[in-house]
Amino acid sequence: MNHNLPILVLTFPLLAAFAVNLLGKISKKHVAPWTLASLAMSSVASFFVLVDVLENGTFTYTVGGWLPPYGVQLVLDPLSALMLVLVSWVALIATFSALPSIKKEMPGREHLFFSLYLILICGMMGLVITGDAFNLYVLLEITSITTYGLIAMGRGRAPLSSFNYIVMGTVGACFYLLGVGYLYLITGTLNMADIARLLPPFYESPTAATAFCFLMVGLWIKMAFFPLHGWLPNAYTHAPAGASVLIAPLMTKVTVYLMIRIIFSVFSPYYAFLAHSQIQTLIVWAAVIAIISASLIALSQRNLVKMLTYVVIAEVGYMVGGVWLGNIHGLTGAIFHIVNDALMTLCFFLVSSAILYRLGSARFEDLHQLFRKMPLTLGVLVVGALSVVGVPPTCGFFSKWYLLLGGIEAGHYGFVAALIFSSLVNAVLFFRVLEIAFSSGKGVEPHGAGIAGRAEAPPLMIPSLLIVAFVLLAIGINAGSFLSHVIRVAVPSL
Amino acid sequence: MDGWLADLVAKYNYWIYVVLMMIGFYAMIRKNNLVKKLIGMNIFQTAIILFFISTGAKKGGGIPIVDKEQALAGAVQAADIVNPLPHVLMLTAIVVSVSVTGVALATMLKIYKEYGSIDEDQILERVKSDEP
């Protein structure tokens, strides 16, 4: 491997963030090319990193030549490399949609928005590859602070939602930091691999248990695991469309990944799943409640974006539950679902931002006859909906399949029932939206009447919509080889 | 002295951290005024800083600035100096906390411009009347 490739993936967006800010002051024309170019480069680089890791195995990069346990290490194992690719590519696709919608929503301030945007991407990439527990906290806060800023840039209730998020997010981060503090107290190190090496003798100690609880609760707040989800719906709904199209697909998924990282790279599956099996069952039940309640709340929403945020929360329940089932199928399903859910959520938020771009509203009553106005956008929504319901051959089916297998293997039929229940609710949710978009909303309509002008999504958004729909289907159809070559390799051993 | 009281006194810094944390938590949950909420958040963060610093402290430990000659000669005992790492970490944490506070204050300004108030109840009333 070119030994600097992993750090380059992070460097491109970081440098571009400053370039966008400075050059954007001179002319707004500089914003789009710099943003896109840097993200494209880091996407390509991340792809090579993944290929390399899959071929040659795990690779650690020592930042600045400072050796661990003092220096910060980047760990590129198959899972983190996969996440790196996911983050960079989702960010690249999302940017195609963010550019036009931000240009429309906040003309003159694009450079400010996109410098934060790029730093956020850089932070998320750092999060997935860092091998240092404290560095992880710093990066978590970098992503959170940029997210607060991006959300607060929205209009109306956005600043208020952002403030709630700040309070909740800070509590989450502080809990995480406390957890790290307790781990430091007993092991005297912050490097994850080092902690994992030194920790086993302390497994029985209450300090380790306290640390584990603080770490988990902190991450659950950050990932909006029901009932710690309160901050999410309003924040994502009122954020500028260009911000939520990046944040919604990635933030929760990256945090779920961090939870897996903590369980497997800092503690051990033995500690998390076997030593405390009642707690494990309890958490799966919490996931069941999360899935069911979030699905039910989604049913009562009358705004497309708000409904989507509850779908995101329900899906977090899928992944947390899948991980905590504690068997290989559940974990495979959860990791596969991280990828799929990121893509599905990206699909939904691309669609919703295209709709917001054209209509300025995503309330159900404004969506009538949308099939005539934006047939392509809604076609993409259909693909995403099929995936989230779990209809083969879209990719959503296959991760759900593994989650179901995991549930049955663990004998946790409550989780199986919750997954199926939520699939049914998703079917109702999206079917309702599509039916509204299909109808004129005026009751009886004469044949062929009520023609509305066609107003498809702006040209920059269309390729991203098509790509994401294509990817949802392509992963589904090639699920077999994708699973055996990427996901299976990425699943940490139990 | 009773056992638990001895415990309490011996580890008073940890108890203070817990108390501070609870005070911060209370303010964040209970206070309607957004500025007070923010202050609560800061107290919460400070509590954690105190916790970390406590972990590095040693009875009779000196400042972790070491004479080079002495160090090379191996004459420096780890027990003589406090652990510098938590301090360094907390410098970062303070930076983080200052940034969060900054963003929160800026957001609060925007809220004030939008609703003309920083009292949560009044804001929520305003929100309700705005949205039919």
Place this chain on the structure above:
Amino acid sequence: MNVIDSLMPLMVIGAALLCVVPIILAGRKPVLRGGLTISGAVVVFALVASMLPDVLDGRVFTAVIAPVLPGAYLKLRVDAMGFLFAMVASFLWILTAFYSIGYMGALKEHAQTRFFAFFAVAIAAALGVAFSANLLTLYLFYEILSLSTYPLVAHDQTPEAYAAGRKYLIYLLGTSVAFVLPALVLIYTFTGTLDFADNIRSGIFPATTPPALVVTVYILCLFGFAKSAIMPLHGWLPSAMVAPTPVSALLHAVAVVKVGVFSTTRVMLYLFGVETMEALNLGIPTAYFVSITIIVASLIALTRDNLKARLAYSTISQLSYIILGVALLTPEGISGGLIHIANHAFSKITLFFCAGAIYVASHKKNISEMGGLGRAMPFTFAAFGIASLSMIGGPPVAGFVTKWYLFLGAMEASQIGIMVVLVISTLLNIGYFAPIVYRAFFASHDAADRLSGEKWHEAPLFMVIPLCCAALVSVLIGIFPGFLMTFVRGVFG
């Protein structure tokens, strides 16, 4: 088993899917679009028919599309049972294509391009179900069929049509996700495979599988395929009759409902197998359970005045014949059940075609208004009469063959109760079909008609010819059942 690796099954489904593209491109030219639909249907039928010699020789075509899960492929397989269904469906697509061009044109329906495009997708999905080599592939095409027929059911875009469409999806998608999907996962967990067995005896469950599990999976499958409209999951079918008549005809006499019973019987025979079903005593209770549907649906049909609604309940009742036959688990019973897939398809499509022709020619939907109409539309009502006779089970029409084998099967299984059910249901069939034909030919004209003095004529030729063809095929099957029986015998290996 003699297996050929071949792309043929994939090509058949692909050809049907590909029809969508030219249909959409030709959207603004109705004549061209109609021509394309018909030629697409003919091509698909020709492709299916080209497999006939090999299937008759007992060979089986297989094609792997994609490995989607370890141990589970998207895989196609053409065997005798699937071929029988595919041939019937693709042949009736040709007739329906002609018929719908006449129907949609005569009524000047809106959104015809959408109609024909989704129609082609639905046929492709039905063929996919027929050719599925495992439960996963079957489930995939089953879901595609549910989704692609939604726009057809809600075609009118009236609140009533939306309500029907909603009900349609809730029943079909809801049951398949709630019952079939868990069944899939359970089967996969306990057997490690989802492939259908290559004979109808053994099934795929190893002898060590706990019986409670097999029974659970069986019940999940029986209720999961709600397209077969077993009571109490039949509600979607009568509501879906708001769709244009060609949709009701092809989809609710052939594709959708037949896919339901095809899936159910496929699972019963090739997943559980006769031996397992006998060992766990699943067959006879199922037969009695669907007998309820047969009788109750017929009783409801008696009370319906709307012609399409009466036909819908008749369909519900007749579909259960198929499941009843297979559930008897005797060779004769299974033969009767499977052959009824074809018999009922031809006869019921004739009836629906007639209902549509009557509506186009006279705008009448209710049976009570059809007095004397047979004298104005002799061909239509003659065909209707023949098809009714088939439903009743009288010789020399297709339905007779079914009834014959079902009686033999019931006797072989020594189930007097089932024989009684068959007799009662035959009487009920007479009860609700005979008056229609009688009234059309022998009753006096409707009072309203006499007042307005209107003279009715036959519907356009595009509609009358297909319906006569379908009726003719029913008669031919009744006289020469041997051809179809070859395939049914092929099922027994």
